Amino acid sequence: MADDAAARARTMWPLFEPIHAVTYFAPEALAAYEDAGLRGFWRGYFAGRAAPLGPVGPGPVVAAFFGFAPAMVARALPAVWGLAAPERALELRRTGATAALARLLAGHERAVERAAEALAPRAADLDGSGRVLAAANGTLGFPDDPLGRLWHAATLLREHRGDGHVAALVAAGLDGCETLALRAAVDLPRAELQPVRGWTDAQWQAAEQRLAERGLLARDGSATDAGRETLRTVEAATDRAAERPWQTLGPDEAADLMSLLTPLATACGSALRFPNPMGVPKPTG
Numbered sequence: 001m002a003d004d005a006a007a008r009a010r011t012m013w014p015l016f017e018p019i020h021a022v023t024y025f026a027p028e029a030l031a032a033y034e035d036a037g038l039r040g041f042w043r044g045y046f047a048g049r050a051a052p053l054g055p056v057g058p059g060p061v062v063a064a065f066f067g068f069a070p071a072m073v074a075r076a077l078p079a080v081w082g083l084a085a086p087e088r089a090l091e092l093r094r095t096g097a098t099a100a101l102a103r104l105l106a107g108h109e110r111a112v113e114r115a116a117e118a119l120a121p122r123a124a125d126l127d128g129s130g131r132v133l134a135a136a137n138g139t140l141g142f143p144d145d146p147l148g149r150l151w152h153a154a155t156l157l158r159e160h161r162g163d164g165h166v167a168a169l170v171a172a173g174l175d176g177c178e179t180l181a182l183r184a185a186v187d188l189p190r191a192e193l194q195p196v197r198g199w200t201d202a203q204w205q206a207a208e209q210r211l212a213e214r215g216l217l218a219r220d221g222s223a224t225d226a227g228r229e230t231l232r233t234v235e236a237a238t239d240r241a242a243e244r245p246w247q248t249l250g251p252d253e254a255a256d257l258m259s260l261l262t263p264l265a266t267a268c269g270s271a272l273r274f275p276n277p278m279g280v281p282k283p284t285g
Contacts, residue, residue: 013158027100032095036088047092060132061073176197181211188275
């Protein structure tokens with residue numbers, strides 16, 4: 001039964017992740033931050049995603065977001081709170097996300113209502129133990145409108161999964177830059193990972209050297225069998241850590257939810273690029 005729940009967690013991830021991710025990539029979401037004075041992509045990104053934590057400095061965000069270079073986070077935080085306090089940033093991200101979903105999911109209004117009804121209970125009572133971002137978002141409450149409820153449910157589920165993923169990476173002995181360097185040796189382009197997470201060439205090369213010393217990278221920079229197995233172990237642990245919301249979801253209910261979410265995820269996926277730094281695959285349907 002646990003294996004079934006972990007498999008469902010893996011299956012559901014690419015169906016709710018694109019719904020959440022419009023807040024990073026859709027023009028409506030970006031414009032909401034820009035219009036409020038958060039110029040440039042990263043000010044809005046760090047303000048919106050970190051806002052549930054309160055007016056924090058870079059340290060907690062480096063820890064919770066995990067893959068970002070500390071210097072990159074420090075360029076945005078805590079300075080962004082002088083442009084938009086956390087309460088204002090939360091309002092901006094909600095406004096931008098729902099505006100994006102209204103455009104992307106036009107014509108799917110009934111499906112949005114049904115999806116919000118189905119996902120909200122699975123996201124409402126998530127265990128926040130050891131899950132900083134999921135717990136912080138869980139204190140915010142669900143909006144009343146279907147688009148807002150759907151986006152908030154997707155956000156809770158993705159941050160819950162992401163917190164578990166970070167724990168799995170730490171347990172595997174990987175730091176933020178090492179994780180990206182190993183992924184780049186397996187399935188995601190370095191150009192898609194290094195620049196957008198702020199690591200210098202020297203830091204990246206040092207991470208590759210540490211991975212090579214552990215036998216996870218070969219001399220030519222490719223991942224060894226041990227390196228690939230490390231990532232497989234991490235992904236399996238991530239699925240297990242994310243299984244609790246899906247443990248009571250039976251096969252028929254799971255099939256219905258997948259059928260409901262697939263066209264929504266596909267529509268939202270049009271706002272994303274593939275491959276992407278999150279590693280989420282393109283929805284198929």
